[in-house]
Amino acid sequence: xxxxxxxxxxxxxxxxxxxxxxxxxxxxxxxxxxxxxxxxxxxxxxxxxxxxxxxxxxxxxxxxxxxxxxxxxxxxxxxxxxxxxxxxxxxxxxxxxxxxxxxxxxxxxxxxxxxxxxxxxxxxxxxxxxxxxxxxxxxxxxxxxxxxxxx
Ligand SMILES: [Cu+2]
Numbered sequence: 263x264x265x266x267x268x269x270x271x272x273x274x275x276x277x278x279x280x281x282x283x284x285x286x287x288x289x290x291x292x293x294x295x296x297x298x299x300x301x302x303x304x305x306x307x308x309x310x311x312x313x314x315x316x317x318x319x320x321x322x323x324x325x326x327x328x329x330x331x332x333x334x335x336x337x338x339x340x341x342x343x344x345x346x347x348x349x350x351x352x353x354x355x356x357x358x359x360x361x362x363x364x365x366x367x368x369x370x371x372x373x374x375x376x377x378x379x380x381x382x383x384x385x386x387x388x389x390x391x392x393x394x395x396x397x398x399x400x401x402x403x404x405x406x407x408x409x410x411x412x413x
Contacts, residue, residue, distance in 0.1 A: 304336035304376075311385075313347040313365070313405075324399045326353065326385060329407035335380045341373045350397045352389040355409055357381075364389065377411040385409055 314327035324347060333339055343353045345365035353362040353371070362371035387405035391398045398405070 302334070302336075304338065305334070306338040306340055307333050308340045308342075310342040310344065311353060312344045313351050315347055322399070324349075324351075324401055324405055326387070326405055326407045330410060331385075331407070332410045332412065333377045334412050335377060338374065338376050341375075342370065343373060344370045347399075349399055350389055350395070351387045351405070353385065354388040355383055355385045356388075357383040358409075361388065377409070380411045380413045383409045383411070 309331060311331075312327050314325050316323045316325065331339075331341075343362045343365065345351050345367060348367050350367070350369075351365050353365065353373075354360060355373075355375075358375055358377075360373050360375055362373060363369070365371060385407050387398055387402055389398045389402075391400055391402040
């Protein structure tokens with residue numbers, strides 16, 4: 263009786279060790295294939311950017327939406343920019359020498375570029391507030407966000 267239960271324990275131990283060995287071999291193989299994997303093929307990221315107005319407490323805040331774009335280095339960015347606001351705005355990413363046309367209410371533009379450098383880059387409205395011309399809004403300086411290019 264005693265010897266028989268010892269045998270079961272022994273076989274359970276052997277099975278556990280075999281399972282552990284299989285796991286180690288499988289994991290090692292997986293790690294090796296990750297190291298030798300081919301470089302990622304750059305993607306074309308179709309994204310959109312709009313002027314958004316958030317209002318409440320008698321105040322309206324104008325922002326580029328989304329406030330953050332994340333792409334990987336080498337990707338091509340195909341960015342549609344739209345202005346559903348009732349004032350003019352102009353979108354720019356100065357570090358990439360990108361600038362939309364002046365976006366009148368309902369206006370759109372399309373910017374296409376390659377995110378060839380990793381880093382954090384500001385995008386902003388470059389049309390200073392000028393009520394006489396219907397350009398931007400008093401919170402012009404806050405119309406900014408960040409393009410994040412990861413390695
Ligand atoms: Cu603006």
